[in-house]
Amino acid sequence: MSTTVRAVTTATRLPVQIGSLRLENPVMPASGCFGPELARLGSLAGIGATVTKTVFLDERGGNSPNRITEGPSGMFNSVGIPSTGPRGYLETLHPRYREIGVPVITSVGAHTTAGYAHVLEMLGDAADAYELNVSCPNLDKHGVEIGADPVAIEEAVALACVATDRPLIVKLSPLVSSIGDCARAAQNGGAAAVCVSNSVPVLPVDPRSMNPALGNMIGGLSGPRIRPIILRLVWLVSQAIQIPVIGCGGIESASDALEYISVGASAVQVGTAGFSHPRALARIAADLVRLADEHGTTSLREVVAQLQRSTK
């Protein structure tokens, strides 16, 4: 009996199509919350893809400490995206991502709408897909982000499409007046999928000192407590566009991933949970496969529908 079940489990695939790229499982890491180092702690063969930390054109040092801390709201980070530039990335990091054996999605950042294309030109077709991070809340303290302006998003994506044949995922910012407009702009620009979303901008104050808890004052909030905020954004985006939506924010379990499926996501990214539970990514990927098996389907939408019916 148990051998049969195991055979079915191994055979099950939960494929997701992102443009020309097929992922065998809908679970992947969130940018900046994953490194090839994690492969030393156990196999990652079951996850759908890896996603790299955002690569910028220029070398960057990142923010001053404290760069990360935790409060009752979750994890605060103001790492500030240190980067060794596309060349540094290709030489040192990329080969280590490749070794993991699943598709590599490279995250790319820029400070002008034309900037993404420049980075992509330097990266060539090294990656299987690119994720455009239009929404990093940490780098500039004031200033409206590219990700808050649908016109800028569409322009950035359209220019990036010219620079590469690889599918593009646009990772949106959560703090915008109309995320539906931002998603439509990404789709119109030629994106193959959107990811919703980056961390939630915050200014945590340390009550002991009454000073900002982060060296950079402003940071991003992540972890399970932001899930209801991001679920709404995923729902709004999935109403607005036809391309796949990748849900990202506070996923710690297969059940959390299904919440995102229930509001329209096709795939998910796991960030902060990988810090508390370094095997979280692999576990969630495997648990979703098991759940699909148990419900006799290869569609997570169908799993959700069955769960909804069973509690009616």
Next chain:
Amino acid sequence: MSTTVRAVTTATRLPVQIGSLRLENPVMPASGCFGPELARLGSLAGIGATVTKTVFLDERGGNSPNRITEGPSGMFNSVGIPSTGPRGYLETLHPRYREIGVPVITSVGAHTTAGYAHVLEMLGDAADAYELNVSCPNLDKHGVEIGADPVAIEEAVALACVATDRPLIVKLSPLVSSIGDCARAAQNGGAAAVCVSNSVPVLPVDPRSMNPALGNMIGGLSGPRIRPIILRLVWLVSQAIQIPVIGCGGIESASDALEYISVGASAVQVGTAGFSHPRALARIAADLVRLADEHGTTSLREVVAQLQRSTK
């Protein structure tokens, strides 16, 4: 000794000027989280003002249940602002607010930029100040709010200024691309102060049923976990304008209120904390007075500065 201290305590005032209105204490309730019923549980004489639930022109039924619930992120509400209209408000609710004996700030809502002025005309100078709620995330599921559009905010405030001589507070929405622009629009329109902010829009999913946890799907998140999100907005707004900023989001204690003072707020509103601790408002108001006494000042900014220095 103790009599002396007590005498000082009672005498201390922490005045805040909102246009022509002087509040004797910077602590007031958040709209929708307070009712005259609370006066039955103890004196409210020490708070700076009361704030009413938002009054709309039309009668409204509100949303279907569940209207409120709680998750690890905090309180979710999709009450939907039931209202009996300005007449109903003036007849039944307003006199009961008056009885509390502190200034009454009446919250006013509308669905067009001209709508606020209409409600204000009907309310006349019943209230000591008005708070314009340009940011209710519950009423329309999609649709960009008035509060997300600086042009609309300025127009609404300018029209409202014509309709009343009372000082106007504009209560902003947290989920906008540039809250600084929204605050400047309010100031340009003639606001005497801004309140930052309304609750954070969410779509909580009930993991047991995989269905939305709120009858209206979309609701607002409030309570202590949103404080770092709103602190950042208050800081951005206090950089952008010269009129006073009222901080509102997750305040449960005098220390939480001081966090807001540390990023630029002049006064605070307390919402959700009043549910778990019905005496929270009065307690925070009294604790701030005590803290100011202990630090030998009547300025909360100075209290914060002393705390910052003492932990250096």
Next chain:
Amino acid sequence: MSVIEVPAREVVRPLPAGPQPDPVADIARVVRHEPLGAGNHRLVLHSARIAATALPGQFVMVTIPGFVLPRPMAIHRRRPHDGTIELIYKVAGAGTESLALSAATSLELVGPLGRPFQLSSAQKNVLLLGRGIGVCAFMTVAEDIAARGGQATAVLSARSSAGLIGIDDAVELGVTAFTVTDEAASSDTASVGRTVIDHFGADGPDGIMVCGSQRLARLAVELGRRWSAPVQVSLEAHMACGLGYCHGCALPCDGDSEGLLVCADGPVFALERDGRSQ
């Protein structure tokens, strides 16, 4: 999804607002806190004012440390002589789970709240129908009936005998109690109906109070028509303030104006068959 389960073909109407005790915000000492089995827990709190003034069917809002919303709980028993009230709660979700694990020696609470069950001085023979922790809504009615020398009859229903609540209280208060369970296949409405009709015969009770089950509520309405006895039901809704100002606990309604508030217009309502739907 809603916890508000107004029986489909029945309507609730607010009872006339009578005089009500002033609610107090109290920090109550935990006198007893113990598991009763089947996920139920007894919580005895010292709150002299609430114990002395609460009317039958009123409730309190209990703040659970670490949670933002207080939890509404019926006052199961009042013991004014020692200033305590007794609550019985079932672990239903994160809040009650945390409460069950809590070693808190005092708890913040507000009460007594809500409109009580109405007992005219003529009413001395009442039928109480309760399932699960729904029983807690009306044991205070039995207290008042006992105090005036009347007779209460109760059906205590539960999934299993381990989950039955109120047996000891019924004994103490001289209530004639029928215990029925799903386990023993005795809890279906038909059986319960037969049991109470057998018990009362033609002369029914002069009032029926029900809580905790939609099916029992429907049965109550049928029995009420049979015996011309007024029926009152105690409802549940998610609540934040318990005082009437947050509008979180409104019953679903059609039209532009708001429905009834369970905390302020209820939780006890008159229950009648809906004329329109017949």
Next chain:
Amino acid sequence: MSVIEVPAREVVRPLPAGPQPDPVADIARVVRHEPLGAGNHRLVLHSARIAATALPGQFVMVTIPGFVLPRPMAIHRRRPHDGTIELIYKVAGAGTESLALSAATSLELVGPLGRPFQLSSAQKNVLLLGRGIGVCAFMTVAEDIAARGGQATAVLSARSSAGLIGIDDAVELGVTAFTVTDEAASSDTASVGRTVIDHFGADGPDGIMVCGSQRLARLAVELGRRWSAPVQVSLEAHMACGLGYCHGCALPCDGDSEGLLVCADGPVFALERDGRSQ
């Protein structure tokens, strides 16, 4: 505000990367968990692999139930024979407070992590300077020195005698230990300097390891110059991954490229007087 306290006029340099054991993600049984006084707690975990492979000065990341970030903790003692490691932690904030109250019977952890203290085979006579829980960073050095028949001398510093850590370990490992406290006015750098100079005389130790105090680190550099002994310091920084990919633990740096990562380039660094600032 930062927990990273690189002494002002001293610079840290990464030690050459040597071979390091592979880290493992483990669910470790809690073998012992007890308060030691002054807010310190002993936590003995069963993790055979980490106990067998950890190098001196390495640390683990311990996941505290209900918190999103694991907490970095030095491996205070390794006991490969029974597969356990011992941590000592101080209640510093919400996470360690919750850990101290936790009755968890197993904890998730990752380790061993970080670059270890470097002990050449020639080094047999080391001075360990530690304050508070900083002592935990180097007791594994004393273990290795004892194993090779060398001699470790330690200054164990704390605010009060109740907060002193490592006395038992020093006895067990044959460490010559000086305990100094603020309480007894024996913990200032001048006194500590005199004590160790008296002890060592002209022939100083052949290595100095320091952790837990900026003042002790400055003293270590001075003593290192006096005796031409290399100084190593174990630093702290807020961490998320402990593995080198999150970039959360970088030391402050000027310029465009990133500073050293405390988790991957440290936590143990060479400590030298800054040539520029003299």
